[in-house]
Amino acid sequence: MKRPALLLSVLCGGALLGLSAPWLSGLAHAAGADEEAPAPALHPRYLDLRAAPRIAGDAAAGKEKSQVCSACHGEDGGGTAPPFPNIGGQRADFFYWQLVELKRGRHPSPMTPLVATLDDQDMRDLAAYYASLPLHPATAGVSDDAAGTVDAALLERGRGLYLHGDPAKGIPPCQGCHGADARGMPGADVADRSGRTPYAAFPVLRGQQAAYLQAKLGEYRAGDLHDSTGDFIMAGVGRRLDEDSIQAVSAWLSSLRED
Numbered sequence: 001m002k003r004p005a006l007l008l009s010v011l012c013g014g015a016l017l018g019l020s021a022p023w024l025s026g027l028a029h030a031a032g033a034d035e036e037a038p039a040p041a042l043h044p045r046y047l048d049l050r051a052a053p054r055i056a057g058d059a060a061a062g063k064e065k066s067q068v069c070s071a072c073h074g075e076d077g078g079g080t081a082p083p084f085p086n087i088g089g090q091r092a093d094f095f096y097w098q099l100v101e102l103k104r105g106r107h108p109s110p111m112t113p114l115v116a117t118l119d120d121q122d123m124r125d126l127a128a129y130y131a132s133l134p135l136h137p138a139t140a141g142v143s144d145d146a147a148g149t150v151d152a153a154l155l156e157r158g159r160g161l162y163l164h165g166d167p168a169k170g171i172p173p174c175q176g177c178h179g180a181d182a183r184g185m186p187g188a189d190v191a192d193r194s195g196r197t198p199y200a201a202f203p204v205l206r207g208q209q210a211a212y213l214q215a216k217l218g219e220y221r222a223g224d225l226h227d228s229t230g231d232f233i234m235a236g237v238g239r240r241l242d243e244d245s246i247q248a249v250s251a252w253l254s255s256l257r258e259d
Contacts, residue, residue, distance in 0.1 A: 047097065047104075047228040051196045054189075055096040055127055062129025065122055068114070078136030082211035088133035091184060093200040096127040097228065106227045135183075137207045138254035150251050158252025161245055170240050174205070174249065182206035182253055201230070206256045213250035217241060 069087075074080050077088020087095065100123065105112040118126075163180065165173040177199065179185045183206050188199035205213075216225075220238025225231045 046226065046231070047101065049097060049201050049229050050198060051194075052093070052097065052201055054197060054200065055093045055124055057092065057096075057121070057124030057126070057128030059125070059128040059132045062125035062127070065126055066129055069126070074136070076136055077130050077133045079139065079209050079212065082139055082209050083215065085209055085212045086136040086138065086207060087130045089135035090130055090204055091188070091200060091202070092124075092127040092131035093197075094203045095130055096123055097201060099123040099126065101227050104227065107225060135204065135207050135258045137257050138209050150255060154248050155252050155255055157244075158248035158250070161249045162252060166240075166245070169245075171245070172237065177202045178205050182256060205253050207258065208253055210250045210254035213253060214246055217246045217250065221246070 072080055072084045073087050077086060077090075079086050099115055099118065102109055102111045103115045103118065103123075115123075161171065162174045162182070165171045175182075177185065182204065184202060184204050185199040188202070189197060191197050217238060219225050220231075220234040221241050223235055223239065226235060
């Protein structure tokens with residue numbers, strides 16, 4: 001599988017590299033801000049999410065539309081196998097834009113045909129529904145031994161990378177965008193002085209599947225993902241990560257529980 005079900009942008013620290021790109025047509029409608037505006041365009045070269053408007057949807061309607069998702073993501077939003085990401089408790093803004101990326105189909109993914117029939121309202125409703133669910137713990141993953149345990153030294157290295165980065169290698173701390181507890185930045189939903197909520201589009205990483213995280217970080221390391229401004233950040237971070245670093249931070253994040 002070249003691309004797991006959801007694009008998990010592990011956005012670690014840093015500014016958005018001074019990128020300049022045309023804004024998406026109809027972006028306000030995507031957030032429910034202007035019902036007269038056209039649906040968001042899928043044709044721009046990449047998605048500029050630096051000032052994306054907030055996403056609103058109907059969680060009850062999203063639950064009704066989520067039945068097909070449960071085969072891989074469970075009825076409670078938990079991945080049914082290590083390669084499938086946990087999506088329960090994920091931020092609605094992040095979730096919505098990942099569906100948009102998948103629908104665009106710029107990178108090979110088995111998810112693209114599954115989301116092809118979703119309209120904009122469907123994607124917003126699904127995002128609202130899964131955001132309303134509690135976080136789901138990771139299942140046993142590729143970093144576990146036969147007894148389901150993970151090496152303590154590996155976890156400690158992963159914790160250090162997430163909280164402090166590795167300045168010698170130019171790796172920023174992941175908590176700079178995802179929060180110290182990997183639940184997202186505190187106050188991410190509160191607009192800044194310019195009226196923007198940039199941290200709302202950064203994913204929750206706590207308890208995510210280790211196999212999924214390793215696959216996504218591996219794609220960033222290889223430079224395979226470049227469909228949004230979030231991908232551009234991770235292209236820089238990913239090329240500084242070696243296999244050991246990817247395994248360590250993935251193992252530590254997957255070991256975290258809701259409490």
